[in-house]
Amino acid sequence: MPTYNEMSREELLQEKSELEARFEEVKAKGLKLDMSRGKPSASQLDLAMGMMDVLNSDSDLKCEEGIDCRNYGVLDGIREAKQLLADMMEVSIENVIIYGNSSLNVMFDTVSRSMTHGVMGSTPWCKLDKVKFLCPVPGYDRHFAITEYFGIDMINVPMTPTGPDMDLVEKLVSEDESIKGIWCVPKYSNPQGITYSDETVRRFAGLKPAAKDFRIYWDNAYGIHHLYEDKQDYLPEILLECKKAGNPDMVYKFCSTSKVSFPGSGIAAIAASTNNLVDIKKQMTIQTIGHDKLNQLRHVRFYKDIHGMVEHMKKHADILRPKFEAVLDVLEKELGDLGIGSWIRPRGGYFISFDALPGCAKAIVAKAKEAGVVMTKAGATFPYGKDPQDSNIRIAPSFPTPEELAMAAEIFVLSVKLVSIDKILETK
Amino acid sequence: MPTYNEMSREELLQEKSELEARFEEVKAKGLKLDMSRGKPSASQLDLAMGMMDVLNSDSDLKCEEGIDCRNYGVLDGIREAKQLLADMMEVSIENVIIYGNSSLNVMFDTVSRSMTHGVMGSTPWCKLDKVKFLCPVPGYDRHFAITEYFGIDMINVPMTPTGPDMDLVEKLVSEDESIKGIWCVPKYSNPQGITYSDETVRRFAGLKPAAKDFRIYWDNAYGIHHLYEDKQDYLPEILLECKKAGNPDMVYKFCSTSKVSFPGSGIAAIAASTNNLVDIKKQMTIQTIGHDKLNQLRHVRFYKDIHGMVEHMKKHADILRPKFEAVLDVLEKELGDLGIGSWIRPRGGYFISFDALPGCAKAIVAKAKEAGVVMTKAGATFPYGKDPQDSNIRIAPSFPTPEELAMAAEIFVLSVKLVSIDKILETK
Numbered sequence: 001m002p003t004y005n006e007m008s009r010e011e012l013l014q015e016k017s018e019l020e021a022r023f024e025e026v027k028a029k030g031l032k033l034d035m036s037r038g039k040p041s042a043s044q045l046d047l048a049m050g051m052m053d054v055l056n057s058d059s060d061l062k063c064e065e066g067i068d069c070r071n072y073g074v075l076d077g078i079r080e081a082k083q084l085l086a087d088m089m090e091v092s093i094e095n096v097i098i099y100g101n102s103s104l105n106v107m108f109d110t111v112s113r114s115m116t117h118g119v120m121g122s123t124p125w126c127k128l129d130k131v132k133f134l135c136p137v138p139g140y141d142r143h144f145a146i147t148e149y150f151g152i153d154m155i156n157v158p159m160t161p162t163g164p165d166m167d168l169v170e171k172l173v174s175e176d177e178s179i180k181g182i183w184c185v186p187k188y189s190n191p192q193g194i195t196y197s198d199e200t201v202r203r204f205a206g207l208k209p210a211a212k213d214f215r216i217y218w219d220n221a222y223g224i225h226h227l228y229e230d231k232q233d234y235l236p237e238i239l240l241e242c243k244k245a246g247n248p249d250m251v252y253k254f255c256s257t258s259k260v261s262f263p264g265s266g267i268a269a270i271a272a273s274t275n276n277l278v279d280i281k282k283q284m285t286i287q288t289i290g291h292d293k294l295n296q297l298r299h300v301r302f303y304k305d306i307h308g309m310v311e312h313m314k315k316h317a318d319i320l321r322p323k324f325e326a327v328l329d330v331l332e333k334e335l336g337d338l339g340i341g342s343w344i345r346p347r348g349g350y351f352i353s354f355d356a357l358p359g360c361a362k363a364i365v366a367k368a369k370e371a372g373v374v375m376t377k378a379g380a381t382f383p384y385g386k387d388p389q390d391s392n393i394r395i396a397p398s399f400p401t402p403e404e405l406a407m408a409a410e411i412f413v414l415s416v417k418l419v420s421i422d423k424i425l426e427t428k
Numbered sequence: 429m430p431t432y433n434e435m436s437r438e439e440l441l442q443e444k445s446e447l448e449a450r451f452e453e454v455k456a457k458g459l460k461l462d463m464s465r466g467k468p469s470a471s472q473l474d475l476a477m478g479m480m481d482v483l484n485s486d487s488d489l490k491c492e493e494g495i496d497c498r499n500y501g502v503l504d505g506i507r508e509a510k511q512l513l514a515d516m517m518e519v520s521i522e523n524v525i526i527y528g529n530s531s532l533n534v535m536f537d538t539v540s541r542s543m544t545h546g547v548m549g550s551t552p553w554c555k556l557d558k559v560k561f562l563c564p565v566p567g568y569d570r571h572f573a574i575t576e577y578f579g580i581d582m583i584n585v586p587m588t589p590t591g592p593d594m595d596l597v598e599k600l601v602s603e604d605e606s607i608k609g610i611w612c613v614p615k616y617s618n619p620q621g622i623t624y625s626d627e628t629v630r631r632f633a634g635l636k637p638a639a640k641d642f643r644i645y646w647d648n649a650y651g652i653h654h655l656y657e658d659k660q661d662y663l664p665e666i667l668l669e670c671k672k673a674g675n676p677d678m679v680y681k682f683c684s685t686s687k688v689s690f691p692g693s694g695i696a697a698i699a700a701s702t703n704n705l706v707d708i709k710k711q712m713t714i715q716t717i718g719h720d721k722l723n724q725l726r727h728v729r730f731y732k733d734i735h736g737m738v739e740h741m742k743k744h745a746d747i748l749r750p751k752f753e754a755v756l757d758v759l760e761k762e763l764g765d766l767g768i769g770s771w772i773r774p775r776g777g778y779f780i781s782f783d784a785l786p787g788c789a790k791a792i793v794a795k796a797k798e799a800g801v802v803m804t805k806a807g808a809t810f811p812y813g814k815d816p817q818d819s820n821i822r823i824a825p826s827f828p829t830p831e832e833l834a835m836a837a838e839i840f841v842l843s844v845k846l847v848s849i850d851k852i853l854e855t856k
Contacts, residue, residue, distance in 0.1 A: 037500065045498040049485040056484070057477040070473040072465070072691040100528050101720045108715040115544050116554060116578060126544060126554040142717075149714040150544060263500040265722040286577040287536040289570075292529045292720070294693040 003339030004420055009428040016421045023371060023414050026407070031372035033408040038190070038350035039399045040259055040316075047315050048261045054301040055294065069293035075284060077269070081296035085269040087306035088224060089255050090237045095271045097280065100291045103256035103268040107217060108146050110252060110270070113283045114180065115150055119213035120249065120279045125152075125180060134172060134182035136164035138353055138381030138392045140190040143183040143219065147383075154383035155179070159189070161344070163196035166203040177210040181217050187235045188222035191353040191381050191394035193346020195233035205241035207250065216242075216251040222349040223255060224313050227321045231347050239271060248273045257299060259316075259350065260309060267291075267299055320350075323397040323405050327352055330409035340420035352395040353381070360419045361390045367415035373408045431767030432848055437856040444849045451799060451842050454835070459800035461836040466618070466778035467827040468687055468744075475743050476689045482729040483722065497721035503713060505697070509724035513697040515734035516652060517683050518665045523699045525708065528719045531684035531696040535645060536574050538680060538698070541711045542608065542641070543578055548677065548707045550641035553580075553608060562600060562610035564592040566781055566809030566820045568618040571611040571647065575811075582811035583607070587617070589772070591624035594631040605638040609645050615663045616650035619781040619809050619822035621774020623661035633669035635678065644670075644679040650777040651683060652741050655749045659775050667699060676701045685727060687744075687778065688737060695719075695727055748778075751825040751833055755780055758837035768848035780823040781809070788847045789818045795843035801836045 004012065055061065061069045063078040076082070077098025086093040099106045118124045125131045132153040135144060139159075147154055155172065157164045163186070173179055184204075186196045196204075204216055218238050226232045242251050249272075257266035270280065303309045328345055331354070335341050343354045356364055361378035368375055376394040379385040395412070397405055432440065483489065489497045491506040504510070505526025514521040527534045546552045553559045560581040563572060567587075575582055583600065585592045591614070601607055612632075614624045624632075632644055646666050654660045670679050677700075685694035698708065731737045756773055759782070763769050771782045784792055789806035796803055804822040807813040823840070825833055 039500050042496065042499075045496070048498075052483050052485045052487065052489075055480050057480045059480065061480075068470065068473070070476075070690040070693065071470075072467050072686075102716045102718075105716045112540055112544060116540060124554070126552070142714075145714050149711070258500075262498045262722060264718050265498065265720045283577070286570075286573050288530045288533045290530075290692050292693045292723070294690060295720070295723070 001337050003337065004424050005339055009425065012421050012425055012428070016418065019414055019417050019421070023418060026411055026414070027371040029372075031407060031411070033372060033400055033404050033411075034374045035396050035400065035408055035412075036374045036376045037399070038259070038396045040263060041319065041399050041401070044316055044319050044398070045262060047312065048302070051261055051298055051302040055298050061294065061297065063293065063297055069297045072289050074290050074293055075288070076281065077291065078293055078296050080300040081267060084300055084303060084306060084309070085255065085267070086271070088309060089220065089253055089269065089271045090223070091239050091253065091271040095239060095273065095277070097270050097277060097284070098291060098296055099268040099270065101264055101266055101268065101295070102258070103219065103221070103254045104142055106254055106268050106270050107143070107219065109283070109287075110217070111146055111150055111152075113280070114213070117283065119215060120275060122213035128178065130178045132176065132179045134164075134169060134179060135383050136182070136184065137383070138191050138394070139183060140185055140219070141376075141380040141385075143217070144383045147183070156383060157182075159192060159194060161194060163194065163200035166200055170203065170207060173207050173209045173214060175210060179209070180211055180213055181215050183217050183219070185219050185221055186238070187220055187233060188225060188346055188349025190221065190349065191351040191392075192344055193349045193351060193353065194344065195235055195347075198236055201236040201238060201241055202245075205238065205245040205247060207247065209250070214250065218251050218253045220253055220255050221259075224310060225259060225316070225350070226313065226348040227317050227324055228347055229314060229317070233347050239273070243273075249275050252276065260313065261299060261302070265295065267296055320398060322402055323400075324352065326402055326405045327395060327397045327409045330406070330413055334413040335416060338417070338420075341416055350396060350398055352397065354393045354395055355391050356393060356416060357420050357423050358389045358391050360423050361387060361393050363419040364393060364415045367419055368412050371411045371415070373411045375412070429765045431765065432852050433767055437853065440849050440853055440856070444846065447842055447845050447849070451846060454839055454842070455799040457800075459835060459839070461800055461828055461832050461839075462802045463824050463828065463836055463840075464802045464804045465827070466687070466824045468691060469747065469827050469829070472744055472747050472826070473690060475740065476730070479689055479726055479730040483726050489722065489725065491721065491725055497725045500717050502718050502721055503716070504709065505719065506721055506724050508728040509695060512728055512731060512734060512737070513683065513695070514699070516737060517648065517681055517697065517699045518651075519667050519681065519699040523667060523701065523705070525698050525705060525712070526719060526724055527696040527698065529692055529694055529696060529723070530686070531647065531649065531682045532570055534682055534696050534698050535571070535647065537711070537715075538645070539574055539578055539580075541708070545711065547641035547643065548703060556606065558606045560604065560607045562592075562597060562607060563811045564610070564612065565811070566619050566822070567611060568613055568647070569808040569813075571645070572811045575611070584811060585610075587620060587622060589622060591622065591628035594628055598631065598635060601635050601637045601642060603638060607637070608639055608641055609643050611645050611647065613647050613649055614666070615648055615661060616653060616774055616777025618649065618777065619779040619820075620772055621777045621779060621781065622772065623663055623775075626664055629664040629666060629669055630673070633666065633673040633675060635675065637678070642678065646679050646681045648681055648683050649687075652738060653687060653744070653778070654741065654776040655745050655752055656775055657742060657745070661775050667701070671701075677703050680704065688741065689727060689730070693723065695724055748826060750830055751828075752780065754830055754833045755823060755825045755837045758834070758841055762841040763844060766845070766848075769844055778824060778826055780825065782821045782823055783819050784821060784844060785848050785851050786817045786819050788851050789815060789821050791847040792821060792843045795847055796840050799839045799843070801839045803840070
């Protein structure tokens with residue numbers, strides 16, 4: 001089959017007419033499908049229902065250290081929860097603080113603290129004329145929302161198949177003292193599913209920032225969220241790499257169990273150097289008496305240890321894998337040869353990233369919505385919601401059922417085709 | 429019996445010698461007792477153990493609105509949790525946002541947001557030369573720690589038996605635009621157990637602050653924490669009073685279930701006007717996807733409604749009342765006639781406040797520690813930890829057993845007597 005670009009105006013109009021007929025058919029079904037957010041499905045949540053039973057009124061609610069988890073105290077988390085999340089983050093237990101239910105909240109607090117109190121003694125960012133963050137794009141909209149909320153200028157850095165464009169990152173970071181951070185989802189990235197290469201990680205660890213208070217915001221949200229047991233990406237551990245490179249304090253690592261146990265009812269953590277943790281605890285000790293230790297205990301009693309968690313994640317993978325494959329198969333079958341879009345086949349994470357012809361993303365999302373499929377807003381994967389190419393669309397296949405997904409994917413490719421034909425026709 | 433001041437030098441020395449002998453006796457027991465923090469005792473925590481059973485793997489984990497509480501979503505709390513805490517706070521459900529596990533964290537975030545983003549469009553406080561808070565004293569150390577952390581100047585306002593000195597509050601607030609807030613624990617106050625009078629509340633509601641972004645931080649931590657069923661204090665509802673006075677936006681009200689269910693594993697809330705809630709949600713929607721809905725559901729399923737919570741609080745009272753009375757009885761019996769200290773008999777809350785002779789508080793706390801009784805650090809009830817009179821001591825009788833308390837109270841009064849005699853001897 002020729003690509004759409006190779007087709008004549010007449011051929012395109014003919015194709016369009018057939019696609020429109022099919023589109024009207026599916027539209028008439030009045031579907032309501034949501035591929036907009038990275039939400040686990042009910043069957044994934046069912047996997048952790050045992051967590052509802054591990055603590056009951058007969059349970060010993062003391063943690064290993066003998067502390068009554070029902071009462072006040074323990075600022076930075078009970079030891080066994082620290083150990084579990086340390087193993088999940090591949091760091092030492094002494095580098096971990098356990099937080100509440102949301103790693104997003106930890107990241108927000110980290111930026112907020114830097115605004116009001118600086119970083120390890122630096123000038124509070126709110127006292128500076130200008131603060132900037134580097135934002136690998138496409139990226140995670142909620143990261144960008146935090147920096148936008150605090151009035152931090154965001155600079156786009158293109159993603160490559162091996163991670164952010166490190167030539168650009170190194171150049172910008174070393175030249176501009178107002179650049180204070182970079183948002184990273186280093187493994188199975190949101191939305192592309194890219195895992196940073198070993199070289200990229202090493203180059204991150206070796207950065208020579210002009211700003212002493214520059215930090216890498218390493219949101220390892222999908223560290224154990226593989227889709228394939230036999231095809232897993234490997235990511236060097238950033239705290240150790242930074243330490244080896246003589247930059248032990250340059251990174252904050254974030255994680256949570258939101259997509260392991262229950263979103264909203266999981267536990268979150270930060271990992272960082274001792275110097276950073278001392279700095280963080282100065283805030284934390286004022287902010288709270290401590291986070292929910294019963295929920296920490298509930299997680300440890302359910303998963304027992306990192307092995308239990310890894311086994312649990314295989315069950316998630318068994319549910320997610322067919323969904324990803326269903327969407328990817330439709331994309332490949334229907335769009336593979338047409339030259340109107342590209343995507344990467346991820347080995348983990350929660351998203352598929354689709355790059356349409358420039359200028360088509362918004363129209364595709366709008367078109368899919370006509371037929372009842374809600375996609376992430378076009379542009380959302382870029383700072384300020386502005387995709388300069390109007391090209392990137394994030395597909396979140398986790399929540400719908402496989403049957404719904406097959407239908408949603410068909411509507412999506414129909415929308416891509418229809419919008420792309422219109423775009424190509426403009427030039428014919 | 430004469431007061432210590434009326435006694436001669438010789439009489440005092442004789443008394444001191446007897447007290448010292450008794451002190452050495454109890455000291456020799458090598459006790460380890462803690463009256464420092466307002467922690468519920470294990471038997472109080474046992475009251476809520478049923479909460480560990482209300483959710484299990486067979487439970488329907490959907491809230492009233494049909495939302496799966498295991499998944500992402502619902503920024504400001506599930507409806508039934510809002511209703512429960514609205515009733516607890518005596519406000520309408522539409523004025524409530526449910527947060528995570530700690531009202532302290534909500535207060536911290538409220539000040540932090542004001543620093544970086546101002547209040548309903550005002551200049552961010554971090555951009556101002558000077559920001560001040562009024563601090564009724566004695567007060568809650570963790571409140572003062574928040575304002576100190578953010579570099580906010582704290583101005584002491586003396587407490588009276590009816591609440592803060594309102595003449596002074598009205599004067600300062602109306603004259604000084606840099607005064608942006610006041611910390612209040614209006615019912616069974618920390619540490620005195622004072623409930624603001626109706627007139628005090630009305631005068632609060634009628635304040636005419638020079639600063640448009642002035643807010644009353646109304647921490648109603650002990651709103652339903654009565655000690656006596658038949659002797660309860662009544663506090664007019666501040667949101668309504670502010671509305672009546674034409675100042676609907678002037679107050680934030682905070683509460684949590686920390687001392688209702690489990691400290692650290694409770695749920696917290698803020699109540700405020702619609703204008704304030706809109707402002708707050710602008711931050712919240714960036715900060716988190718939502719708080720722990722399963723824990724919200726757990727609370728509602730356990731307490732069912734405010735009636736269930738009120739009944740539950742009677743059980744807390746049954747445990748706490750004898751403890752308070754044990755301490756108060758020792759104070760009255762041993763110190764009642766001696767003129768070396770004063771205190772108020774609280775009808776609720778978690779503390780007894782003791783005012784020693786000026787210049788004696790630190791020495792008394794140190795003396796008690798010698799015999800193994802840990803008290804709240806002297807000065808802690810004042811901003812910057814500085815009690816200008818060195819007089820106030822906070823007694824927290826909730827955690828020890830009644831037997832321990834009797835012993836601790838004896839050591840405390842011995843310490844008060846010994847230190848007071850030394851102080852009076854200086855002048856004889």
